[in-house]
Each structure stands twice: as C-alpha cells, then as structure tokens.
Amino acid sequence: MAAEPTIPVTVLTGYLGAGKTTLLNRILSENHGRRYAVIVNEFGEIGIDNDLIVDADEEVFEMNNGCICCTVRGDLIRIIEGLMKRKGTFDAIVIETTGLADPAPVAQTFFVDDDVRARASLDAIVTVVDARHILQRLEDSHEAEEQIAFADVILLNKIDLVDAQELERVRQRIRAINAQARLHETQNCVVPLEEVLERGAFDLDRILEIEPNFLSEDDHEHDDAITSVSLRSEAAIRPELFMPWLRMLTTNQGQDILRLKGVLAFPDEEQRYVVQGVHMLLDGDHQRAWKPEEPRTSRMVFIGRNLDPATLQQGFEACAVRAA
Numbered sequence: 133m134a135a136e137p138t139i140p141v142t143v144l145t146g147y148l149g150a151g152k153t154t155l156l157n158r159i160l161s162e163n164h165g166r167r168y169a170v171i172v173n174e175f176g177e178i179g180i181d182n183d184l185i186v187d188a189d190e191e192v193f194e195m196n197n198g199c200i201c202c203t204v205r206g207d208l209i210r211i212i213e214g215l216m217k218r219k220g221t222f223d224a225i226v227i228e229t230t231g232l233a234d235p236a237p238v239a240q241t242f243f244v245d246d247d248v249r250a251r252a253s254l255d256a257i258v259t260v261v262d263a264r265h266i267l268q269r270l271e272d273s274h275e276a277e278e279q280i281a282f283a284d285v286i287l288l289n290k291i292d293l294v295d296a297q298e299l300e301r302v303r304q305r306i307r308a309i310n311a312q313a314r315l316h317e318t319q320n321c322v323v324p325l326e327e328v329l330e331r332g333a334f335d336l337d338r339i340l341e342i343e344p345n346f347l348s349e350d351d352h353e354h355d356d357a358i359t360s361v362s363l364r365s366e367a368a369i370r371p372e373l374f375m376p377w378l379r380m381l382t383t384n385q386g387q388d389i390l391r392l393k394g395v396l397a398f399p400d401e402e403q404r405y406v407v408q409g410v411h412m413l414l415d416g417d418h419q420r421a422w423k424p425e426e427p428r429t430s431r432m433v434f435i436g437r438n439l440d441p442a443t444l445q446q447g448f449e450a451c452a453v454r455a456a
C-alpha cells in the first residue's frame with residue numbers, strides 16, 4: 133500500500149515586527165481554495181497577535197506559554213498530533229513563530245519526531261526581513277541571523293522605508309548569509325502566494341551543511357536580556373494622554389523597544405484602536421467595533437531590553453480615565 137501523502141507545513145519566521153502577521157493575513161484572506169490550519173506562537177503572556185489576525189474560517193491555535201523553539205517537543209507536537217486526528221478538514225499547516233525564535237528546533241521537529249514525520253513534512257521556511265532594521269538587528273541578534281540562514285524563501289519587506297543604497301546594502305548582507313533562498317522584495321508582504329506556500333523547497337542537505345548537528349542537537353541559547361511587559365486596564369484609555377506618552381517612550385527608549393502592540397478602548401469610541409511599534413516607528417488605526425459581549429479591556433505588550441515593568445505600568449495607568 134502506498135504511504136499516505138503528508139501534510140505540507142510552512143514555517144513563517146522573521147524578527148520582531150518584520151511583517152509575519154501581515155503575510156499570514158494575506159494567506160488567510162486570499163481566495164486560493166486551500167484550507168490552512170494556523171499555529172501562532174507569541175512572546176509575552178497576553179496574546180495580542182490573535183487579535184491582529186483577520187477573522188477567517190481557518191482555525192488558529194495559539195501557543196503563548198513560551199517560545200516555540202523551546203517548547204517544540206511538547207506543545208507543537210501535541211497540537212500537530214491533535215490536528216492530524218481531524219485530517220480532511222485542512223490541506224496544509226502554517227506556523228507563525230515568535231520573532232525571537234530560532235527556526236532550527238522548529239524545523240527539527242519535522243525530522244526527529246517519528247509520528248510527526250509520518251504525517252507532516254516541512255515544505256519551506258519563509259523568513260520575513262524588515263529592510264529598515266535588519267542591519268542593526270544582525271549586530272545584536274543571533275536569532276535574526278539564523279532566521280535568514282535557514283530560509284528557503286525570503287521576503288525582504290518594508291522596502292518603502294529604505295532608499296536604494298540602503299536596500300542594496302541589505303541585499304548584499306542577506307546574500308552573504310544565505311545565497312540560495314529565493315528572495316522577493318516586498319511592501320506589506322505583497323507577493324504571489326504560490327511563491328511562498330507549498331513550494332516543496334525545504335532542503336535538508338543544505339541545512340546539514342549550515343548546521344551539521346541539526347538532527348541531534350537540541351539545545352540553543354536565547355538572549356535573556358530581552359523581556360516582555362504586559363499591561364492591562366479595565367478603565368478606558370484617554371487618547372490625548374496615551375498618544376503623547378507612547379511618543380515620549382519611543383523617542384526616549386526606542387532603541388530598547390524592539391516591539392510594542394496594543395488593543396485600546398478609548399472613551400465613547402465604538403471601535404477598538406490598535407497600536408503597533410518597532411523601535412521608534414509607530415503605527416495606529418481603528419480596527420473594528422467592540423463586540424457587545426466583549427469586555428472593553430485595553431491591553432499592551434512591550435518586548436525589548438531594559439524594560440521597567442513598574443514605570444510602564446504607572447505610565448499606562450496615568451492615561452486611564454479615573455473613576456469619579
């Protein structure tokens with residue numbers, strides 16, 4: 133009897149804020165006739181990413197209790213095994229890792245775990261790169277380099293934020309780390325999805341050349357200096373205080389703030405306000421109306437170095453509407 137075909141798995145990686153969720157949303161919104169099961173892993177105890185993913189028919193599984201590359205032997209394997217019991221309800225799996233994840237242990241899962249290997253196969257590692265910040269990141273983050281080294285497909289994204297010279301420098305740097313991956317230069321991750329999904333691009337031999345211990349090594353190191361701070365407020369947040377506070381923080385501490393995200397309830401405002409930041413760059417917009425049953429809780433996550441939870445908490449609380 134012929135072996136059953138395995139389910140293709142795409143691993144989406146890339147440093148904090150590069151554009152992974154932007155790409156995932158495109159995958160989930162486009163009319164491609166395929167059904168994807170999505171696994172999202174996020175750094176930080178309050179899951180905000182799930183709030184930023186478009187409402188889609190696809191089921192989204194969150195893994196928020198740690199970094200995916202450290203928990204693969206547990207959670208990821210369990211989720212994939214659970215999914216396999218419901219075969220036929222989806223055609224492929226997409227995994228969005230945290231920006232801090234080393235992709236090697238995630239990829240390794242598809243080779244070293246026998247049950248997983250029998251049913252799922254790693255299709256490609258797709259790495260989204262932030263053209264504006266990557267050169268700086270490669271100075272201080274081993275993970276950022278690993279993400280590029282392991283990629284089968286690279287989206288060099290946010291090209292609108294750099295000039296031609298800078299873009300050429302980034303291109304050369306990426307090529308020095310990984311000369312083989314297919315490279316697409318994008319804004320908002322706009323790329324034909326067939327360039328990204330179900331490409332059959334993962335090449336174990338190439339990975340073994342980069343990392344001879346790929347199939348046996350299972351320890352890796354993280355930058356312990358990076359922490360996350362989660363904030364929450366049941367009282368509505370006053371935009372006239374909140375916006376200047378956030379601008380002040382990113383101006384003074386932008387070097388250390390690798391990523392920030394928030395979903396905010398403003399007084400007398402029917403819409404949720406979503407704010408996002410990468411270093412000094414801030415982006416904010418109304419997202420959708422609060423649902424009637426949804427508690428209007430404002431939540432923020434900061435990820436970075438030298439973050440002081442108490443100061444951030446005080447600053448955030450000072451923006452809240454005080455009880456009369």
Ligand SMILES: Nc1nc2c(ncn2[C@@H]2O[C@H](COP(=O)(O)OP(=O)(O)OP(=O)(O)O)[C@@H](O)[C@H]2O)c(=O)[nH]1
Binds near residue numbers: 147289318
């Ligand atoms: N200017 C510009 N902004 C972009 C582009 N692509 C994405 N963004 C913005 O960059 C921010 C981060 O994008 P996300 O897709 O959330 O990044 P991510 O990699 O999922 O972030 P994490 O999950 O926190 O690691 C958002 O505010 C996006 O709207 C781009 O090509 N140009």
